[in-house]
């Protein structure tokens with residue numbers, strides 16, 4: 314598959330995803346909110362697109378020692394839910410990048426809606442070649458997105474380039490297990506746009522190869538199996554909205570793909586992980 318074909322597959326996947334700016338706004342109205350009076354405290358329960366909700370973002374925030382003075386980069390930020398949350402709750406400045414223009418446009422509008430545009434900004438960029446300046450950020454996070462990026466060595470090199478020396482990178486991602494077959498990989502690529510899945514060990518090796526000191530690699534597979542069963546129920550609850558936007562056939566296709574994905578967790582064929590690493594600084598002792 315060419316690089317352009319990869320990008321088109323991921324873009325199309327998120328252009329037709331059940332979670333969107335429109336779906337977020339429709340759900341707020343459906344729940345009785347006046348959109349002109351929605352603040353971040355309300356929006357934060359509607360705009361996240363990762364496993365484990367706000368608690369999962371809090372965990373990453375704690376891992377990177379977030380404070381008001383942290384400038385944090387959210388790689389593959391989607392509609393900007395975690396970025397706004399970090400700015401609002403911790404007072405940090407947050408930059409978000411995402412490949413998908415409709416996600417970036419939605420992120421900008423939702424941020425303006427809740428008045429956080431002074432603290433949070435978004436750019437369209439491919440995570441493995443962002444063109445952002447080197448050594449810029451105190452911390453970097455990402456949630457359930459690296460699975461969409463095929464060239465992991467290039468991705469990790471780019472992430473580490475953007476961090477200041479001594480900066481922290483914390484991310485969660487969907488992981489392959491040793492029992493995963495080629496047929497399953499192919500199906501996940503076609504149906505979920507997971508272009509390449511790495512492993513718990515694979516990410517540790519890559520972080521260290523890119524000049525980081527690995528501080529944590531946690532296996533979240535069991536925790537996620539539970540979360541994903543609930544997520545499937547949530548997507549099914551969006552059936553009417555998904556059908557109204559993309560038709561019956563699209564909903565059925567999505568439902569088949571997501572059910573297959575969730576089953577891989579409950580059967581132990583897919584995993585999840587959370588990583589924390591620190592970019593080495595010139596003053597650090599040399600690694601052995």
Ligand SMILES: C[S@@+](CC[C@H](N)C(=O)[O-])C[C@H]1O[C@@H](n2cnc3c(N)ncnc32)[C@H](O)[C@@H]1O
Pocket residue numbers: 323327360361362363388389390391392393394395410411412413416438439440441455456457458461462
């Ligand atoms: C599961 S969503 C996560 C969104 C966000 N982190 C959140 O938790 O709400 C994955 C995001 O990764 C983005 N993405 C996929 N491939 C990308 C790439 N190569 N560069 C930048 N963003 C990418 C998608 O457009 C999508 O918005």
